[in-house]
Amino acid sequence: MKAIVYDFTIPKYITAKALGKHFPSLYYGKPSALSLRDVEEPELPNDNWVKIKPILSGVCGSDMGAIFYKTSPSLTPFNSFPSVLGHEVVGLVTEVGGDVRKVEVGQRITIDPYINCEVRGRKTLCPACRQGMHSLCRYKAGSAKLGPGMILGFCKDLPGGWGESLVIHESMAIPISDTVSDKVAAMSEPLSVGLHAVLRQPPKNGEHVLVIGGGMIAYSVIAAIRLLEIDCHITQLSLLSYQKEMGLKLGVNEGLISREDLGALDRSMP
Ligand SMILES: [Zn+2]
Ligand SMILES: [Zn+2]
Incomplete structure (x- = not known):
């Protein structure tokens, strides 16, 4: 073969x-x-x-x-x-x-x-x-x-x-x-990685979650939180605009990709 x-x-x-x-x-x-x-x-x-x-x-x-x-x-x-x-x-x-x-x-x-x-x-x-x-x-x-x-x-x-x-x-x-x-079935293994991580310590409704990264596991964590219908606020920190777009599509509330974005968030925190 x-x-x-x-x-x-x-x-x-x-x-x-x-x-x-x-x-x-x-x-x-x-x-x-x-x-x-x-x-x-x-x-x-x-x-x-x-x-x-x-x-x-x-x-x-x-x-x-x-x-x-x-x-x-x-x-x-x-x-x-x-x-x-x-x-x-x-x-x-x-x-x-x-x-x-x-x-x-x-x-x-x-x-x-x-x-x-x-x-x-x-x-x-x-x-x-x-x-x-x-x-x-x-x-x-x-x-x-x-x-x-x-x-x-x-x-x-x-x-x-x-x-x-x-x-x-x-x-x-x-x-x-x-x-x-x-196509979806082929993604079950990487999704299971994110799902497992979230199930180990699920965020509570109303909590603020920061996901760092723009690779497959970051997206499987985001997808898992949304599939489990946990109503928390998700901020994703990644590097590139397509990574931010992908995060927003999967249910991120706020995508940060630059130092300016990060600075603005820092200033808005209590
Ligand atoms: Zn793998
Ligand atoms: Zn063994």
């Missing part, structure tokens, strides 16, 4: 850091870590796994961080390469193992991309997985059956959504209703 493969190496990292400003192809051209390749189509490892054909797969900030070498190489113990990127996926189930009960062939699903103890086939769950906090699984640095990797797309043994096919443990599959479009 065809797939976009990311292959991090220290020499590529050093060369791009030194010369990437002048030769951007060091980030995404021939000499970069990224390439479209023919790779082997993954097989179901056992009867609890599901094969997926991706329909859409998002580009996460962490993918951009990897491609532009903004992610520190010190994190490599928790990733393994070469890997097929892509963890914001909506796709169709094309094959199910004999014991799979959650989804069936032809069903549209999105994916919880965390590679936890259950996915790793560990009989004894780590303390984090036992408490249901599987994103904090202790086995990010690898286990007997699968190499290092916190999420799908950053593990050499589990290709992500930037290829023609991928396999997931059935616990990672999240069925999608027909009323949700592919």
Whole structure:
């Protein structure tokens, strides 16, 4: 199958850091870590796994961080390469193992991309997985059956959504209703990040919330507050006018993008 493969190496990292400003192809051209390749189509490892054909797969900030070498190489113990990127996926189930009960062939699903103890086939769950906090699984640095990797797309043994096919443990599959479009479904993983943050400490009605940033997670926090119908005042601090526009569309009351905006707010505060 065809797939976009990311292959991090220290020499590529050093060369791009030194010369990437002048030769951007060091980030995404021939000499970069990224390439479209023919790779082997993954097989179901056992009867609890599901094969997926991706329909859409998002580009996460962490993918951009990897491609532009903004992610520190010190994190490599928790990733393994070469890997097929892509963890914001909506796709169709094309094959199910004999014991799979959650989804069936032809069903549209999105994916919880965390590679936890259950996915790793560990009989004894780590303390984090036992408490249901599987994103904090202790086995990010690898286990007997699968190499290092916190999420799908950053593990050499589990290709992500930037290829023609991928396999997931059935616990990672999240069925999608027909009323949700592919584009919206592909955003469920980043939305879940903002939703989780808001649910950890939901603002109360009437409170004033400051959201700093103009990236996907800032918008998923704003969207989550409004989806939960919390009637609080949201101020967003970002850098560019399109970021402000996007925030206002999602329900921000006040968008600040310049020092003047910030100064005016400062002066208006009690
Ligand atoms: Zn992501
Ligand atoms: Zn675990």
